[in-house]
Amino acid sequence: MGPVPNVTRADLAQAARNPLAYIAERWTPTERTVRRAVLASLVMTCVIVVTGGAVRLTGSGLGCPTWPKCTDESLTATSEMGFHGVIEFGNRMLTYVLCAVIGWAIIAVRSQKPWRRSLTRYGWAQFWLVMGNSVLGGIVVLVGLNPYTVAAHFLLSTALIAVSTAMWQRTREGDAEPRPLVGKAVAQLVWVLTGVTVLLIAVGTVVTGAGPHAGDSSDVPRMNVGAVGLDWEGVTKLHAVLAWVVVTLTFALWFVLKAVDAPPGPLARTRDLFLILLAQGGIGYVQYFTDLPEVLVATHMLGSCLVWIATLRVLLSLRERPRPKADVPTQVDDSQLSSV
Numbered sequence: 115m116g117p118v119p120n121v122t123r124a125d126l127a128q129a130a131r132n133p134l135a136y137i138a139e140r141w142t143p144t145e146r147t148v149r150r151a152v153l154a155s156l157v158m159t160c161v162i163v164v165t166g167g168a169v170r171l172t173g174s175g176l177g178c179p180t181w182p183k184c185t186d187e188s189l190t191a192t193s194e195m196g197f198h199g200v201i202e203f204g205n206r207m208l209t210y211v212l213c214a215v216i217g218w219a220i221i222a223v224r225s226q227k228p229w230r231r232s233l234t235r236y237g238w239a240q241f242w243l244v245m246g247n248s249v250l251g252g253i254v255v256l257v258g259l260n261p262y263t264v265a266a267h268f269l270l271s272t273a274l275i276a277v278s279t280a281m282w283q284r285t286r287e288g289d290a291e292p293r294p295l296v297g298k299a300v301a302q303l304v305w306v307l308t309g310v311t312v313l314l315i316a317v318g319t320v321v322t323g324a325g326p327h328a329g330d331s332s333d334v335p336r337m338n339v340g341a342v343g344l345d346w347e348g349v350t351k352l353h354a355v356l357a358w359v360v361v362t363l364t365f366a367l368w369f370v371l372k373a374v375d376a377p378p379g380p381l382a383r384t385r386d387l388f389l390i391l392l393a394q395g396g397i398g399y400v401q402y403f404t405d406l407p408e409v410l411v412a413t414h415m416l417g418s419c420l421v422w423i424a425t426l427r428v429l430l431s432l433r434e435r436p437r438p439k440a441d442v443p444t445q446v447d448d449s450q451l452s453s454v
């Protein structure tokens with residue numbers, strides 16, 4: 115045990131004024147620590163998406179019938195609320211875990227030397243997305259699991275995954291201007307692939323909102339157009355068509371990358387996406403023909419997260435940001451430490 119450093123009144127004032135700068139002065143994490151902290155935020159984001167799906171699949175969406183408290187009289191779930199109350203309240207508590215993990219990532223990237231402002235901004239973007247989605251989750255409960263708000267809740271989580279993935283990728287790069295690794299035509303093809311993937315995920319929320327697992331209860335309304343319910347079979351077939359379009363575009367991209375002798379990075383990321391898509395498609399067809407068992411639906415939700423991450427990794431692999439040759443930590447000057 116080393117001696118405990120003396121903490122002066124000036125130190126306390128600085129910590130109160132700017133705690134992140136205060137920590138950054140006294141701790142420099144390793145590059146591995148930073149990457150693990152950022153990866154943890156991405157993993158936790160996927161976990162909370164799946165557990166949110168478990169809330170719906172177990173019919174626990176109104177296990178806590180109000181928000182921000184669990185009931186009008188209690189902040190937490192009570193024994194009278196049973197299994198559904200535990201599931202819903204547990205998912206709410208995971209939001210705090212996610213905030214803590216993102217907070218750890220923000221502290222790690224802020225304390226890295228040299229300080230990279232871009233990574234800090236990504237971390238704060240994640241934090242505010244979580245806060246916004248928490249409020250939206252409360253609105254979902256207050257409006258009785260309206261399927262459109264549930265879909266928006268999931269799509270905002272998809273945006274959070276995008277920011278988390280970009281931040282994770284940036285920890286492996288430098289801050290130089292991006293240099294393209296492929297031609298403009300290939301990049302355009304990848305943007306089309308990304309756009310269709312976004313549409314695929316959005317239509318997937320409509321499939322859920324119009325189908326039997328919109329809230330796992332007949333009391334929960336389904337998506338409709340006016341007074342007419344959506345044709346769930348038709349929306350499901352549209353979802354399947356979009357999935358095949360994404361698979362076809364991915365295979366075409368892999369073929370084009372091979373033809374133009376692209377670097378190994380984009381090729382490897384495209385291969386990964388193709389394999390994930392095949393697995394996700396297989397799960398989708400099995401769940402459709404087996405009357406949507408809850409376990410497979412939850413697995414399909416996890417697959418949706420992985421497809422989105424893999425698509426973004428393909429997009430981010432099309433350019434590189436070289437790291438400095440002498441990437442040695444340097445001391446941050448006082449002017450930098452005085453602001454976040």
